[in-house]
Amino acid sequence: MKRFIERFVEGLLLISGSVTSITILLIVLFLFKEASGLFNKPVIEEGYILVTNKSNPVNELSSYQIKQIFDSEIVNWDEVGGKEEAIEMVRLSDIDKKWSMSNEDISKKINDLVDDHSGILLYLPMVYITKEFKGVILDQQTIRPVDFFGGQEWYPTATPAPQFGLLPLLLGTLWVSVGAVALALPFGLAVGIYMAEVASVKLRNFLKPLIELLAGIPAVVYGFFGLVVVVPFLRQVLNFPVGETGLAGSVVLGIMALPTIITITEDAIRKVPYATKEASLALGATQWQTIYKVIIPYAKSGIISAVVLGIGRAIGETIAVLMVTGNAAVMPHSITEPMRTIPATIAAELGEVSVGSAHYQALFALGVVLFVVTMILSIAVDFFSLKKK
Amino acid sequence: MSTIDARNVDFYYGNFHTLKNINLEVQKSEVVALIGPSGCGKSTFLRLLNRMNDLIDGVSITGTILINGLDIYATSVRVDELRKEVGMVFQKPNPFPKSIFDNVAYGLRVNGVKDKALIEQRVEESLKSAALWGEVKEKMKKSAFALSLGQQQRLCIARALAVKPKVILMDEPASALDPISTTKIEDLIHELKQDYTIVIVTHNMQQASRVSDKTAYFYLGELIEYDKTTTIFTNPQKLSTQNYITGRFG
């Protein structure tokens, strides 16, 4: 009986041991499951179509081309591979205004309209198309991976073709995170080294709990602090046109990344064998020379882990960033502009989308990107430290 | 029948051949000292006798070890039953962070003894046998950590005695103790030998000569010489033994 219970408990422990692996698998499964439909979705809203005159040789348009046409950035068919002819772009909702249609048979009017105007591009619900339709219905394209991974615009509510371009968000994330680590790194390393090598035991016992407290403060409180201190500071003292910028995000994230960098740096430096330090000191090196000539090179891989994990934390941070970066989903050119990160986009938009829509799937695709990037960073750090052992 | 009978024992730690063809017999109520320089394999051999080495990854053993005629490496042997028969005292005193009473009662309880009166009786007996009763009988509920190191080590011996083993293994039991505590432990070994078979690993040759009936000298994983303690210390057969006991190395 005793043996049976022991075996049973051991089995239970083994199952619990594998629970994190199962969780990772489930995360992969569900994230991919929700995101996978994205590339089967039509580029324009379901139930709607684009039609042209039958003389028009163009029979398909990419998502981005449609968007540019409806934004009047493309005005001639020759820009999308057709003949030299102006594009007459019409939304069904415009029809009343332009041709003062009343309650007549809309289908018939549409038919005539498309037949009469050789440069027309009409966006309308499919239900108005009848058997006698004389125009050409453009091929229904689906969203391509290149539209997502290479897309330069994130505009998920655009009609007729919503834009799910990753690049502005990815760049926003990188600007903010790299800025954060660049700000936090000198401080993190200095404090880590100071606590491990220089500070007295008393001073260290004073600093350590404060650093732990810094790590314990919730992200939303940091975001709030950013909102009421950092953002006004940038606007009023540094005269930024807007305070909600990538830089504000970097400052807040930098403070948040400090405890991670400090703790890992300190641990890495504490692991340097005492004999190594003594050897340097015995040769007449000062403590400072020993630190930068012997200890830092020795602890290099630990310090690199600190940097990578700091970046990992910064990339994934959501709520604090959402509160201070201004959230403009445009290609950023400088850290002093408003920008929007991947996690902030998910948090801001997921609440408003319907389950299963292209927008919903695109947000999960962002989640997949985030997950993959952070997984690569953690595994790289693990691999590094395991290899060293 | 010998109490301990090791036959052609080889032991590997990974690829490292730690013990080479060891043959050694111990009779009932004998005290056998295992001596030799550091890394000679004496502790490893001791830990084979209660299968403590099972806890290490990547080790393998060939040959047989019989204790009271039973092959302890047979698949039918349950390790926890074996360890009840073969008690062990470690180099550094390692009492549990529990009261003195609970420390001694621990072995009984984990082996399923529930009878309170029996436990109390055994605890008292064991503490008396370990010559500790007089010092602790007033403070049985106090933490074991409140005792001096020497007392802690005798507590660990009492703890081992409580489960009534046949054999007691001692791995340098006095090396962490002061001279007076060491003397007490050595006196205790003399007492215990009436009822128990004892194998003791020691670095201290005076200690080996004082406490043991027989001495085994190990060197580089081999059992060089095994004989009556008086013979080993006065008239060793091998040059290596002689060099060691006269202090030329080790």
Next chain:
Amino acid sequence: MNINKQQAQKIAFILFRLMSFSVVGVLLIILGLIIYRGIGTISWDFLSQAPEQGMTKGGIYPAIIGTLYLILGSSLFSFPIGIMSGIFMSEYAANNRLIVMIRIMTNSLSGVPSVVFGLFGMSLFVNTLGFGDSILAGSLTLGLLSLPLVIRTTEESLKAVDYAYREGSLALGASKLQTIRNVVFPMAFPNIISGLILSIGRVSGETAPILFTVAAYFLPKLPSSIFDQVMALPYHLYVISTSGTDIEASRDIAYGTALVLVTIVLILNILANLLRRYFAKKVKTN
């Protein structure tokens, strides 16, 4: 310019000291500001009343209760599983490939951003399993999030127990499980308990994972079952400081809420240290 090596050391160390104190300074500014601006808002009514007038007046009682429910729910899930997993990793895991993989997975899980947990929780618990936005879905999501922390705390605390105690117990004929239960776990307990409390601190402050799994914008009533939505402190602070009906009028409430959140974290930090010391003493003197 000639700087000799003693002077270089002096300059470097002074610089390091200044940087260390400036980090402490940042912490003090954050805490000081929140305490200074928030303390006036704190009153018994603030802690015991529901929000009023578009959350510009009234209290935060439902959010406090919601956060407590989430702490309780996530702990019920993550503590038993995390502790068992930690025991497995520390006591049973030999150094084979399976274990290396499990370890890498645990580390990786701790690096997964909290918003990804939110997505996952929404997909699995809210939609697939049909829990809806509920305490159950939110607690499970937060539980998964804190799991790596609980596992690591348990594993490290157990590993810190000297191997000699395990040997001492095994040598008396105790089984491995008896050894863990009677000797190793009690010795590691002080550190485990303080780690668990810190993980509660983390859970209580998370916003992103509860956005789509449980958190309600405004809900004057308390929940009646685990399938109800709740308000929660971090989400409340986020909402009233960014997208409330009147952000300026909500500022005092926001400072008050931030102060309550920080106080919770502060208390948990102190509690973790006190309990660690108390139990460490208890284990020793018993």
